[in-house]
Structure formats: C-alpha cells, structure tokens
Amino acid sequence: MTELAPSGAEDxxxxxDDIKLHGREAFEGMRKAGKLAAECLDMLTDKVEPxxxxxxxxxxxxxxxxxxxxLSATIGYRGYRHATCISLNHVICHGIPGPKPIxxxxxxxxxxxxxxxxxxxxxxxxxxxxxxxxxxxxxVETTHQALMAAIDxxxxxxxxxxxxxxxxxxGEGQGFSIVRDFCGHGLGRVFHDAPNVVHYAEYKxxxxxxxxAPDTVLREGMIFTIEPMINDGKPDxxxxxxxxxxxxxxxxxxxxxxxxxxxxxxxxxxFTKSPKGLDCPPYS
Numbered sequence: 001m002t003e004l005a006p007s008g009a010e011d012x013x014x015x016x017d018d019i020k021l022h023g024r025e026a027f028e029g030m031r032k033a034g035k036l037a038a039e040c041l042d043m044l045t046d047k048v049e050p051x052x053x054x055x056x057x058x059x060x061x062x063x064x065x066x067x068x069x070x071l072s073a074t075i076g077y078r079g080y081r082h083a084t085c086i087s088l089n090h091v092i093c094h095g096i097p098g099p100k101p102i103x104x105x106x107x108x109x110x111x112x113x114x115x116x117x118x119x120x121x122x123x124x125x126x127x128x129x130x131x132x133x134x135x136x137x138x139x140v141e142t143t144h145q146a147l148m149a150a151i152d153x154x155x156x157x158x159x160x161x162x163x164x165x166x167x168x169x170x171g172e173g174q175g176f177s178i179v180r181d182f183c184g185h186g187l188g189r190v191f192h193d194a195p196n197v198v199h200y201a202e203y204k205x206x207x208x209x210x211x212x213a214p215d216t217v218l219r220e221g222m223i224f225t226i227e228p229m230i231n232d233g234k235p236d237x238x239x240x241x242x243x244x245x246x247x248x249x250x251x252x253x254x255x256x257x258x259x260x261x262x263x264x265x266x267x268x269x270x271f272t273k274s275p276k277g278l279d280c281p282p283y284s
Contacts, residue, residue, distance in 0.1 A: 012188060020193065026119070026188055026221075027223075029118065039275060040064050043064055044061070048102065048110075050102055050129050051102065054086040054100070055098055085124075093109070094111075095108075104130040105132055109127075126144070126281055142230065147258070150167050151226060154218060159216060164200045164202075167226075168201050177230065178228065179235050186222075197227075226261065
C-alpha cells in the first residue's frame, strides 16, 4: 500500500486537483470514521417510522456523533446547519431535516458524514416508513445492487468508467434512470476532493452532445465515495429555492446508497459497511 500522497503527506488536508494516494495510517483513520458513520445509520433503523419528524432523526444523529467525541462534517459546511441530509420520496439528495411528519409508505435516504481524528466517514442508506409500494422497493433494491456491483469492479487497473458503466447497466436495465447532476468524490482528511466519481458511462444530452465518464485508472491507495442516485422516472433534477434540496423534476421516486471505500492491492475496502449487516432495508 502506498505510504504517501504523490505531492507529500502535508497536502492531505488540502483540496487539490491531484488524486491523493493514501497509506496505512489513512486507511486506519478511515476505518474509525466510517465505522461511526455506519453506526449512526444502524441506530436509526428502528427509529424511522410514520409520525416521526426528520428533525427528530437528525437530532438523534447529532447527539450520537457528539457522544462519541466526533464532529459532524455537515454542520457549518457552506452554511448548512444539520447533522444529516434526509431525502424523502422524490427528493434526490440534500433534503433538509424539518418538522414535517413522516408518512406511512415513505421511502427516504439518510446521509451522514462524521469527522474522527480529522478523517471523514461519509455514507448514506435508504429507509422505509412502514411498507413501501412494490415499485419503490424494487427501486431501492436496484440502487443498492448497483452500488455493490460497482464496488466489486474496483481494483488497481480498473477505471472510473468501469464504475459508471456498471451502475448504468444495472439501473437502466431495470427501467430506471441514472441521475447525472451529482457524483461521488475523493475523501479523506478533505470532505470533497478529486476525483469526481460519476455514476454513468456515457449519455447524450438534449442537444445531441455525448458525455462520457473519465477513463481515469484506479490505483492502490485512492479513497473515494460511490453514491449512485437512481430515479423511477427521468434523470432530470430541479434545485429548490433553499439552495440545497434537489428533487426529480418529474416528481418520480428517487433512491440512493453511498459507501466510502479505499482501493487496495487486489480490490476495495468498504469503510462504511454496517457492523450489524443492516446495509439495505427492510431492517427488521
């Protein structure tokens, strides 16, 4: 495993356009941060239910992070004030916790990023409030399958294009669409770093232009997130006036899962896997 970032360990705290290669110390730090982030999501598995508010769930995460001597990476980030993003139904990502009660049949993504000893653990997971509709369940299961299949292709010599192709093949193969406006990202001592990890291989825009995922080759020591967002309808996104909440423009359901991973000598290590095996609903 590579011991230093290419430009020196002193640059690990700085966002650059260079992809950092991390060593043993970084992987150990990411394991601790990822474990706490995953434990926060585990804690919520029996708390998500009709009648609860997303603000209540957010407070539970905030308290758990503080009780473990860690920090929430999102509180104060570009003015954001919450320990989670909670995205219900047609909200794709960055949903803001609030006082509105959760309804029976709602599906939601809960996204948590913690900082432990300077390292970021970033993960998200889907939840059901009661029994979801059949199509909603299929969307959630397909999104999780796409994430895990993408992680399976990660190894030195594979490419970011391979990750996107895997996700696009699975998502579109089930009749869903891949959100293109958001992507995974490099991670470590920096919250959002190079590289950008898109969740498609290629597509044509409305003007006929072709967009392709980069063919960047994966190397041992790279650390990043994969976090596919898949819609039941079209992939188009609308940003609400709050400046954070991104919804599907056609108001179709959306699902997302996210793991933080590191590239090892022969594959990938998942830092944010649930210690209790609660990686995909239902959790009972």
